[in-house]
Amino acid sequence: GIQVEQSPPDLILQEGANSTLRCNFSDSVNNLQWFHQNPWGQLINLFYIPSGTKQNGRLSATTVATERYSLLYISSSQTTDSGVYFCAVERNYNQGGKLIFGQGTELSVKP
């Protein structure tokens, strides 16, 4: 099956710093999403981005489908950005919900 690898596994930042999180996947995909799991365990949708570039405030994401990777950029990080960031992909058209998750990047933003 398809493999999803995220890097780095852990990241510690000072408040205000920028960061780039990477997601590599081993085969072509029809769906790619980024999620933030906050310290309370809630999964928050960040981007639905099977290809191209999107921006939402301090966050932006780029997926290069032909090269099988996606990047999540966090600028001017805040303590509330702490948590685990997951990349998830779907290989076939299953209405978007049969996702394969990476192991996540655990981000800690220090004040």
Added chain:
Amino acid sequence: NAGVMQNPRHLVRRRGQEARLRCSPMKGHSHVYWYRQLPEEGLKFMVYLQKENIIDESGMPKERFSAEFPKEGPSILRIQQVVRGDSAAYFCASSRDFEAFFGQGTRLTVV
């Protein structure tokens, strides 16, 4: 517009008891997915359902686990004769237009 609703948020069961987890999808969504998250791991797909039909249960353990999504009411994930290894966070998602949205999860603890 309410999101995906799961209940209970926390569930404690003794070994050998049954656990019932409920999920109501977002309004207008007819596809429901269940995932399990073990400690320090990413989410793993379990089952995909539409109303009254199981579409894909390739991630479900062969014994003790079952799921349904009746014509009326929420989707139910049922775990019979729970064991300590079933302790995990169970998430439900629903999707529309290929983007999945997750509930807040049910944290099952087996004592």
